[in-house]
Amino acid sequence: MTADVPSSRATDRPGDTSPFALGLLLRQAHWRAAAVMTEALRPLGIELRHFAVLIVLMDRGPTVQRDLAAxxxxxxxxxxxxxxxxxxxxxxxxxxxxxxRRVRMVEITPAGVELFDAAHVAAESPARHLVAGLEPEEAERLKELLTRIAYPPAGEA
Incomplete structure (x- = not known):
């Protein structure tokens, strides 16, 4: 006995109408972007997980370690x-x-700031290549839309 296959299966196919398709596409896009940025950071001796912490420290200044997780x-x-x-x-x-004394504040060092700046320079070309198939206004719109999905207004999460 064979089951009927729904016409809107959740796959990674462009145009998938499944309610799960957006999540899968976001995951595929994340993996691709992560791979590109990992390669950009490799010569600097850090990984994306390190850079994520440096981004927060540059953005917020010294941050309590437990807040870095969230x-x-x-x-x-x-x-x-x-x-x-x-x-x-x-x-x-x-x-x-x-x-x-139990709480630790994490602070970026001057060497960390230098590496942060170097990482941005190293990532410029790969980041442009990542969105090369989009028009400049499409790339900006994509960032805007993803920001709205990632950081919904209070009460909409």
Missing amino acids: TTGSDKAGVMRAVDDLERKGLAVRRTVPGD
Whole structure:
């Protein structure tokens, strides 16, 4: 006995009408972008997980370590390993928080800022190549739409 196959199966095919298609396309796009950016960061000696922490530190300044997990989309153990690596490389430091010795604040170092800047230069060409099939206004619109999906207004999550 064979089951009927629904006409809107969730696949990675362009034009899939399944309600799951958007998630699958986002995942495929993420994997492709992650692979491209991983290659751009490799010569600098860091991985995307390290760069995610550096982005937060550049954006927010010194940040409590536990807040890095939620901000980077990682778990606590993953963030601790990334911060350990950054600290070993001299790109970030942990400091105690006055009044609570159990809490650690993570801060980017001057070497971390230099690497952050170098990573942006290294990623420019691969990032352009990633969206080469889009018109410039389409690439900007895509970023805008993805931002709205990733960060919905309060109450819509």
